[in-house]
Amino acid sequence: MDKFNEILTNHISNWNMVWFGLIFWGSVINAIAELYLVNNNSIFCYLFGFLLGVVAKIRGTWLWKI
């Protein structure tokens, strides 16, 4: 159980931004696209969210660095 907790904690610590980008921003972008675009493809919305998360992970922040 401790090993599982450690793996889970490390995974969240390293990949939380990517998951957040994919699920949170992907869902939000998809909802906005559904409101304003006629031919919306959800996959692209979630892919865009995922990319936002990857960029944030590489940069280490969602916004600007101090």
Added chain:
Amino acid sequence: MEDIKNIPEEFSFEKEKEIARSFSKRFQWEMILIGVGQATFWLSLWPLVINGYISLFFGSLIATICACFAYLPSHEAQHGNYSRGNPKRRWIDSFVSHFTLITIMFPHDLMRCTHMKHHAYTNNPEKDPDYDTASAKSLWEVIIATQVGIKKYESIAEIFKNDNAFMKSFNKGVIIGMMYRVILLTLVVMFPLETLLLWWLPSKFGIIYLSTFFSWYPHYQADIGRYKDTKFWSHWMPRYLNHSMQLHFVHHLHPGIGHYDEPKAIEALKPFLIAREVPGAEDIPERVKYNPLIKR
């Protein structure tokens, strides 16, 4: 205690504590009302918005106001100011703090243990968990500092990893923090815009408001030491809109004083602060009313 030898007996620390203690007894019912009230109000926004009784943008505005009121009731609980040392009333501290913090997705245990360290090491660059916002050079830096997220807490845990009591509380808070994350990511799949505008965005505004008025203004460019680590400051805002944080100084001296008793306490403690040559103490009005509290 700095320069204790030069302080006349009538302004001794013991007498100061005695006065402070007289303001540290009252049951803080206002804070419970605000904490439980705002969280209940915020929760009720979800069915109201989802069922179309109020617009999402109006709901978002109300949620942002709720988020700005979310922290202070928890802050009183973190200092045990509801239970006042009575073990039978500790559940009130825990309940109010957990419930009010839902709006800004903060775990009570994490807030409590890091806040105690903030009091113990105020303005210490290595050990004060709030030093990132307190040392920000502009409001923009405060905003950026509030968005760092999980990394800030990882570095705090590294500093205090040998403090077992701290880590126990910290780890409990991390679990609740993860639960918030799971709930947020589940809700956003079902109600994407509602989750964005009723929870995520208001919580961000709430945290920026909190960091600005609770951390940055009172501690910015202040020194280290009991009578030096927090400063008096003035602001154009009526003090009720910034939670009277111009009086944060007295909270750092005596955290047991209830928030709504701080104006009276600071009036009573004014001669003690002047005797200790606290900067700005001589400008404390005889009667603390509206804004500005401190003349500058």
